[in-house]
Amino acid sequence: MDAIKVLIYIAIFPGFLFQSVFSTYLEWLDRKLYARMQNRLGPLYTGWNGILQPVADILKLFAKEDIVPASADKFMFNLMPVLSLASVFAAGLYLPIWHLTSYNSFEGDLIVVAYLLAIPSFALFLAGWFSVSPFSLIGATRVLTQLFAYEVPFFLALLTPAVMAGSWKIATISSYPWTSGSWWVIPVQLIAFGVALLTLQAKLERVPFDSPEAETEVVGGPLTEYSGKKLGMFRLQKDILLFVGSALVAALFLGGFGGGIILGCIQLVLKTIFVVILLSVVRAACARIRIDQIVTFSWKYLAPASLVQLLIVLLIKGWKGVA
Secondary structure, eight states, rough: HHHHHHHHOOOHHHHHHHHHHHHHHHHHOOOOHHHHHHHHHOSSSSGGTTTTTTHHHHHHHHHSOOOOOSSSSSHHHHHHHHHHHHHHHHHHSSSSSSSOTTTTTTTTTHHHHHHHHHHHHHHHHHHHHHTOOHHHHHHHHHHHHHHHHHHHHHHHHHHHHHHTTSSSSSSHHHHHHHHHHHHTTTHHHHHHHHHHHHHHHHTTOOTSGGGGHHHHHTTTTTTTTTTTTHHHHHHHHHHHHHHHHHHHHHHHHHHHHHSSHHHHHHHHHHHHHHHHHHHHHHHHHOOOOHHHHHHHHIIIIIHHHHHHHHHHHHHHHHHHHHH
């Protein structure tokens, strides 16, 4: 019975099938909202109101010819899409929804998830580096530069709810408002939530942080030489990263997914959609900024803001300890 639960958890929910289906829906929702805010229609014809357009796009890529440049490092070129997709899929298995065990829910799993979510950026850098294309190399350099800019504020933002709950376990952190009855911790962490939202946008390399793959400057950035199945895997990886990153932010800052598997699943869907809507608003309201501006913004504003939020939480914890 336990083996069946494990197989269901990995393959179906919240495993690969659920992540793939729900992430493509989130892409459709994001594209629709982004289009509406620009007075466009967005996906329209494939499926109801274009809801199957992201699926059709990925299937189309998987059906196209897969080309490896002659000058590229073939082993690394082929490995990076698999590594990138596997890392975000594994990170999604740590979401505190159902069937939590000592393997996917333990003290310190937040650090593991933060590490897994950093791997796609390194994989993207290596993909561009080993493609040996001028556009890919420029995009890869920007990916790595941007990574060093947003990763510290992102981790500091995730640290805030961990300190508030007194745990590094995602399930404990997400259930803290439920178990403690301290719902006021959600608005108290508003600054960290804003930092996590912006750094997640940078991790996804979406406007205004899409300098690494700026089409008007470097064609497709680190993915310029990719095509066919490998490009489709990178595309699916980005969709799943949108889901896992948004769900992680919702779990840590919006009260988690408590109340059993059915209610937890409903909360997962609604709260993740809410985070994606906020990301879409940021995407529509801003224009692309230069890579040096991204670094300056991250270290001048996001990092200090996350430190201020952390100080506020430490003061609250200290006051509660004295009281």
